[in-house]
Amino acid sequence: MNEHLKLNVALLKKRVPNLTAASKAVGLRPATVSNLCTGKIPVGRAEVKTIVALASLSGCTLDELIIRGSGMEMIETGIKALDLFAPLVQGGNVGFVARVQMGQLVLLAELTHRLKNQDYSIMMLEPRVETPDLEETKKMSDFVTSSIDAVLQKIKEVEIREKVILIADRSTIETGEYFTLRDKIDNAGFPSITTLLYDSSGDSVDEDNPYGPLETLWPFDIELSSRHLYPAINSVLSTSTLIEDALLNNQHMNVQRNARKLLRRYKEVRVLSNSIGVENLSERDLAIYNRGIRLEAFLTQPFYVAESFTKIKGEYVSLDETIHGVQRILDGALDQVEPMELTYIGKLKKK
Numbered sequence: 508m509n510e511h512l513k514l515n516v517a518l519l520k521k522r523v524p525n526l527t528a529a530s531k532a533v534g535l536r537p538a539t540v541s542n543l544c545t546g547k548i549p550v551g552r553a554e555v556k557t558i559v560a561l562a563s564l565s566g567c568t569l570d571e572l573i574i575r576g577s578g579m580e581m582i583e584t585g586i587k588a589l590d591l592f593a594p595l596v597q598g599g600n601v602g603f604v605a606r607v608q609m610g611q612l613v614l615l616a617e618l619t620h621r622l623k624n625q626d627y628s629i630m631m632l633e634p635r636v637e638t639p640d641l642e643e644t645k646k647m648s649d650f651v652t653s654s655i656d657a658v659l660q661k662i663k664e665v666e667i668r669e670k671v672i673l674i675a676d677r678s679t680i681e682t683g684e685y686f687t688l689r690d691k692i693d694n695a696g697f698p699s700i701t702t703l704l705y706d707s708s709g710d711s712v713d714e715d716n717p718y719g720p721l722e723t724l725w726p727f728d729i730e731l732s733s734r735h736l737y738p739a740i741n742s743v744l745s746t747s748t749l750i751e752d753a754l755l756n757n758q759h760m761n762v763q764r765n766a767r768k769l770l771r772r773y774k775e776v777r778v779l780s781n782s783i784g785v786e787n788l789s790e791r792d793l794a795i796y797n798r799g800i801r802l803e804a805f806l807t808q809p810f811y812v813a814e815s816f817t818k819i820k821g822e823y824v825s826l827d828e829t830i831h832g833v834q835r836i837l838d839g840a841l842d843q844v845e846p847m848e849l850t851y852i853g854k855l856k857k858k
């Protein structure tokens with residue numbers, strides 16, 4: 508596991524309540540201190556004298572001021588495909604890349620529901636364009652506004668800032684409103700707010716870099732949505748810095764890697780089977796096809812917010828249960844189970 512150095516911001520803020528003024532008074536640039544706190548400037552790149560001055564201001568040792576850790580933690584959603592392939596990063600930005608009708612707004616509503624159950628405060632920066640499918644998410648949100656300053660004010664009122672989720676449409680990136688807000692949030696010293704960026708226009712699919720740097724990217728898969736396999740998250744293309752930087756535990760890393768590899772090959776074999784027929788696949792390809800179709804089925808999931816139209820009860824699957832289930836499928840333990848029996852279930856039944 509990679510280890511990063513970070514400032515113990517909680518300690519610093521506790522010991523030095525008015526950090527900006529105190530920094531200035533000892534000759535430090537407040538912007539530098541703020542960027543160190545938010546992680547914009549990595550601790551490793553700070554000047555030693557800056558770190559020493561901060562330690563002396565807060566009356567602590569360097570060992571107390573600088574802490575080790577990945578600096579990034581995952582927010583477990585209980586949604587198998589997301590937690591396995593592209594976890595949500597606490598304090599990070601996640602971008603949805605989808606055309607309309609692929610279920611991204613259903614996923615957004617589902618996440619809102621799940622995160623609310625984990626005591627997150629949900630704030631929505633409302634887009635100027637009207638989005639009828641956003642209604643459900645809006646209703647569940649704790650605060651909805653189109654004013655940047657109103658969001659900022661509301662965030663200031665929340666006791667635990669780590670527990671804030673901000674939802675914004677990609678159009679607010681294009682108008683620049685989102686960046687203005689993010690800058691204000693960072694300058695106010697709240698780096699730990701997690702943002703969900705969806706794209707109601709569906710244009711992000713055609714852009715190379717639709718959101719700029721993100722911690723997590725969730726491209727949707729038209730093949731899955733057209734076959735009604737939801738959430739239609741592209742398991743091969745979705746990414747998270749937690750995965751890229753190998754910041755998760757070994758078992759999670761191995762299982763996601765092997766699952767991704769199987770699904771990548773399965774997608775190719777599936778295309779082949781569409782043209783030559785499953786019965787004409789080589790033995791090797793058939794084995795990939797059979798296991799891939801089971802894994803794909805297991806990664807569908809009943810959503811709480813979709814209960815009224817699917818008539819299936821929503822399911823929360825813990826990360827451990829997801830990893831365990833996927834591992835069993837990869838091991839071939841479910842080769843004899845019909846894919847239908849694995850579709851829209853929660854965790855695997857114990858056997």
Ligand SMILES: Nc1ncnc2c1ncn2[C@@H]1O[C@H](COP(=O)(O)OP(=O)(O)OP(=O)(O)O)[C@@H](O)[C@H]1O
Nearest residue numbers: 607608609610611612613640707737738810813817
């Ligand atoms: N998790 C899910 N479970 C079951 N059905 C789903 C799920 N997600 C989406 N659907 C189905 O997919 C259809 C498409 O969803 P919808 O039209 O809301 O797409 P969207 O991308 O969420 O929103 P929009 O099209 O406004 O961008 C819905 O009518 C719904 O039937």
